[in-house]
Amino acid sequence: MTLIEGHKPITPADGIPVWDVDPYDEAILANPDAYYAKLRELGPVVYIPRYSILAVGQYASAHKLFTNHENFISSRGVGLNDFALEEPWRPPSIILEVDPPDHTRTRRIMAKALSPKVVKSLADMFRAEAEIIVDDLLRESSFEAVTGLAERFPVTVFPKAVGMRDVHHRHLVDYGSCVFNAMGPDNALRRQALERNAIIGPWIMAACARDRLTDDGLGAMIYAEADAGTITEAEAAMLVRSFLSAGVDTTVTGIGNALWCLANNPAEWDRLRADITLARPAIEETLRFTSPVHTFGRTAARDTEIAGYPVEEGSKIICVLGAANSDPEKWGDPGTFRIDRRPLGHMAFGAGIHGCVGQNIARGEIEAILSVMAERVARIEPAGDAVWRPNNAIHALDQLPLKFIPN
Structure with missing residues (x-):
């Protein structure tokens, strides 16, 4: 069998729309709104012949796929x-x-290390x-603002939280970019990432x-699990590695995207200044509105169905995810940035058992800044x-020139 981009070619079922588009074209990655809209318009599932893959962009089908971890698995990449x-x-x-039951074991360990209680204990350090x-x-x-704030803050606080003795700020930021670019096809972005x-x-x-x-630090909490026999020493190192993509890159992107949203919606910034309790809703709306992780893949574990x-x-x-988070069938006015929306169910951090394990700490860091x-x-x-x-999987800013006007 000849593979296409490392996976087997498929023949779409009758009735599935065929769209000859390259979702990883750099012009689309930089400005994806028209692509999102067309994908949703075509139907709940679309066949893309360039890569012999299926794509889902409507909220209902995307959410159902992500929460069905038995039929649509992660262990195959x-x-x-x-x-x-x-x-x-x-x-x-x-x-x-990885899938259950192995995922259940490691997820429990990571969830404990990144629990709301642990994140709360870091709040004073984040604020300082x-x-x-x-x-x-x-x-x-x-x-x-990308280098001066969105990158600077996470690479300052997160290594302290983990307990890293050696810190290379550029490597920490670029590692996440490499991981997410590697999820795409054999294009220039992926090749540069692997280099x-x-x-x-x-x-x-x-x-x-x-x-x-x-x-x-958080790293010591993970190694304590190895001492208790819950995981091996090698697995502990792998979980600490997971911190560095779960806790840095998505946070960098979230902060940068929040600054962009608020700079371009000054009335919403005024609302936040007047009521700081809107900080968390503002974070959730930023995540929905900009979808820092725009695309994630799954593999059909068996013959199954979508819609x-x-x-x-x-x-x-x-x-x-970017298309699902801007689906008017779910959100009504998805193109409007409203910090009081409280977009329950957005998929910026995924959904189901594989929801981003670092989302608590990402929210804690962004809230401290805001x-x-x-x-x-x-x-x-x-x-x-x-x-x-x-980027093949992340919707992030490269440059964001800003000016802060003090109170």
């Missing part, structure tokens, strides 16, 4: 490559790229660092070793054009 047919580009994640950074930026006439990972990957794994961590259409075993299906800004920043003004960075 969450990108286009099928790990049952082709060797993975790195050792698979033992929490992201947020105050330093926001005060620094208030002294600038303008600044580049960078040849350098970054070994550093990441070395930094996750027990002797490179303090004895009072009544037959789906054969081994089919690769991309779940276009809370400090709401107290000290009267206006967030664009200081130039925003530029989106094409």
Whole structure:
């Protein structure tokens, strides 16, 4: 059998619309709204012949697929490559790229380490660092918000939370970008990511070793599970590695996207300043409105169906979260950014048992930044054009020139 992008080619069932589009075209990745709309318009499931994959973009079909972990599995990879047919580009994640019962065991450990209680214990540290950074930026006439805030804050606080002794800020940011670009096809973005990972990957794994961590951080909590016999030492290192994609890249993207939303919707910023309890709803609306993770994959574990259409075993299906999160059938006015929307059920962090394990800490970090800004920043003004960075799975900003006007 000749593989296509590392997975078996499929023949779509009768009635499934066929769309000759490249979802990974850099122009689409930078400005995906028209692609999202067309995908939803075509139906609950669409066949894309360029990659011989199925795609779902309507909220109802996307949510149903993501919550059906028995028929649509993660252990064969969450990108286009099928790990049952082709060797993975790195050792698979033992929490992201694994199914129950193994997933249940590792998920329980990670969920404990990143519980709301643990995140709350980090709140004072998050706030102190947020105050330093926001005060620094208030002294600038303008600044580049991606590197100056969206990246700077997570790579300052998260290594402290994990207990990392060795910190390489650029590697921490670029590692997540590599992981998510590797989920796409053999395009320039993926090839460049794999080249960078040849350098970054070994550093990441070395930094996750027990002797490179303090004895009072999140990493030590994971290694304590190895001491208790719940997991092996090697598995502990793999779970600490998972922290660094779950806790850095999605947070960087979330902060940058929140700044972009609020800079372009000054009335919503004024509402947040007037009522800080809207910080969490503002985060959720940012996640829905911008979908930091725009696409995630699954593999059909057996012959099954999507929206009544037959789906054969081994089919690769991309779940276009960005399209689902902007589905007017679910949200009514999805193109409007409203911080009081409270978008219960958005899929920015996935859904079901594989929902992003780092979402609690991501929310805690973003809330710390927004809370400090709401107290000290009267206006967030664009200081130039925003530029989106094409990525095979992440919708993130590359440049965001801003100016903070103090109270």
